[in-house]
Amino acid sequence: MGDLLKDKVIFLTGGSMGIGLECARKYLEEGARVVIAANDEESLHQAASALRIRMDDCMFCDVTNAATVQWAIEKTILRYGKINVVHNNAGIAHPAKTLHDTADHEWDLLFDVNVKSILLTTRFAIGSLKKTKGCIINTSSLVGEIGQEDHAAYAATKGAVNALTRSMALDYAPYGVRVNAVAPAGVWTDMLRKWAASLDDPQAMASYLDQIHPLGYCPQGDVIGDACVFLASDKASFITGSVMPVSGGAELGYRSMKRKTEIQ
Structure with missing residues (x-):
């Protein structure tokens, strides 16, 4: 247990599973009070049990709905008197389609969850x-910078998140409010494991996910949590407008297969 985030109150969307759950765990380990907002009741109960926090700190909240976001943030402030950090982690990645095959409702939902939710949490917090x-x-x-095959709409939302991060950093710097982002490549989560297990060749997918990271492996969500702890802490007091790759070097370019063979 540490104290990097002692006495800080963190409002975390999408924190009941996957990367968000690991971030919540890391925040708690560093002394923060964490309020999780998510729209899945079962995962909220599971998160409360896994993290050993009160169910009152796991709020059912549709991050695309202004009224429920306002309610959750106001309830957090009423309980703890403040919010020090808003972590906008809630996101979806489906559908896996080219742009012309993406339906209007699929496009709208992607942008509502991944982008509009940032508007709403910022407005009320x-x-x-x-x-x-x-x-x-x-x-x-990372796909917000480099793109992704069959995920044009999703990649567009993450490009928007990056642009928002930089513009928000400029808007709120005069108030001493920092705004940063983390940009993972592949990360093993329960959802990704279930999807990989459903494929004809799960091992091939696991190998692919390892290979896209020059450090040689696809990480667990805890590495993202570690980066977020740093950005939330006073150690990052002079960092704003940064989109931090937490990607094992995946953004650095293609590697030679010959060199990969030699290393092995």
Whole structure:
């Protein structure tokens, strides 16, 4: 247990599973109070049990709905008196389609969950963040910079998250509020494992996910949590507008298969 985040109150969307759950775990280990907002009742109960936190700190919240986001943030402030960090982690990646095959409702849902949710949390939390000189962390993705086959709409939302992060950083810097993002490549989550297991050749997918990271393996969500702890802490007090790759070097370019063979 550490104290990097002692006495900080963190409002975390999409924190009941996957990367969000690992971030919540890391935040708690560093002394923060964490309020999780998600729209899946079962996973909220599981998160409360796994993290050993009160169910009152696991709020059912549709991040695309202004009224429920306002309610969750106001309830957090009423309980703890402040918010130091808003971590916008909630996100979806489906459908896996080319752009012309993407239906209007699929496009709208992607942008509502991945982008509009940032608008809503900021709208209702910025007053408290100004008082605490807090920070905002957005979970982006490497595909927001490099693109992804059959995920044009998803990649577009993450490109929007990156642009928002930089523009928000400029808007809120005069108030001492920092805004940064983390950009993973592949990350093993329960959802990814289930999807990989459903494929004809799960091992081939596992090998592919290892190979896209120059450090040689696809990580667990805890590495993203470690980066977010740093960005949420006073150790990052002079960092804003950054989209931080947490990707094992996946953004650095293609590697020679010959060199890969030699290393092995």
